[in-house]
Amino acid sequence: MKAAAARKPAPRLSRAARTEALLHAARAVFAAKGYEQAAVAEIAARCGVVEGAVYKYFPTKRALLLAVLARWYEEMFGDYARELASIDGARERLRFLIERHLRSIRDWPQLCRLMFREVRAQPDYPDSPLYALNRRYSGLLLRVIEEGAAQGEFRADLSPRLVRDLIFGGIEHHTWRYLADARTPASRRAARAPDIARLADPLTRLVCEGLMPRAPTRRKRA
Amino acid sequence: MKAAAARKPAPRLSRAARTEALLHAARAVFAAKGYEQAAVAEIAARCGVVEGAVYKYFPTKRALLLAVLARWYEEMFGDYARELASIDGARERLRFLIERHLRSIRDWPQLCRLMFREVRAQPDYPDSPLYALNRRYSGLLLRVIEEGAAQGEFRADLSPRLVRDLIFGGIEHHTWRYLADARTPASRRAARAPDIARLADPLTRLVCEGLMPRAPTRRKRA
């Protein structure tokens, strides 16, 4: 009772600083509660402001979510392209991207889940900046597949987009249980994180070599 | 003005008949509007009853959704197992299930979307009857893969579950744009339905043979 339901005086920040604080708090609350269960009032309270203040910075709750995720995307995939450039061979590049994708899901299951469930499913998604960010990201994998096909390391009779979607969709589906459960600390105990070391390699093999056995598993020597 | 905002007299149905009518109306409304945009009042109105009446039959809006989808699942996959039994060869059975899955998505994109977005992502899903139905369905594909491996037609060094998830997840991801857009008749014009004939085969080839070229594409003769 020391605060005695204290009325809030008023801290005061610049627009940039307040935006930063709101994005930080919003990420935490969205990650912990999911979109619908998250209350704008709680995000505001964590910054020491009142609910109405949030709407001075973001027009809607949804816009706040999109801003949180855009920030995360930029943090995350900032230097993927650079790292990728230092890897030789289509198959090795493929494996790298598969492993990175798995790692993103393992490390940020709640934000991935928001991306999959709240953003990608909405009709306004194709026009949002997040769509552009996602295209840039998934374009990395697409280009690896296309280049692999152009140089004869991959077969050229399959749509690169189909291959890309098989990989991303397959990973998402395989890790879905973890994505759905890893919300509260309580449930995270039950949901075991995907073991990247044991997943990246079989996945790469499956995509590259297929389900049917190869006669002597001949490996091309460059 | 001919109805003059007519007050509703009162039709009256048995519990079974009213439940049926509500499920029918709810499927239409959920399919057209999605879960959040669907109003319980509208579902009720389509049956000529008032909103409160719905809650005599279903405890929550969500329970109504689950009942709608459970009904749909049962309609849909009633005789899959039987049809599947008449097909020989793991690869052919795989192709059959891939094609059927694509067909379900093409024919019921809105309900698939509800399944993916509203049901599967919820924490109560693993305890719901829908989860059991889905396990039964996806078990068909899993068993095809396992049997194919047991009989040497498929390689045995890959987790069957990983293969299954790659297929289901890949299909879902590849058709996502259609799933997300095919809601209103207006938007369905833009979202072209997946061409099953042009998708089932490459998908089967990709999964079976892999991304890397095979020397002479040797096909086993049984």
Place this chain on the structure above:
DNA sequence: GTTTTTGGTGAGTCTAACTCACCTTCGGCG
């Protein structure tokens, strides 16, 4: 020191899921 700009407030409105006390019709039973 005055004015203007802008961060912040708190008391609203609005919508839609859900509740509840009551009404009314139907089927059974003397």
Place this chain on the structure above:
DNA sequence: CGCCGAAGGTGAGTTAGACTCACCAAAAAC
């Protein structure tokens, strides 16, 4: 045929949370 209990249906609530707005006060501009 008339009563009565059960069950379908009603409509006026309650509640929660997103969003709005008129106003205030501190900082910045002049």
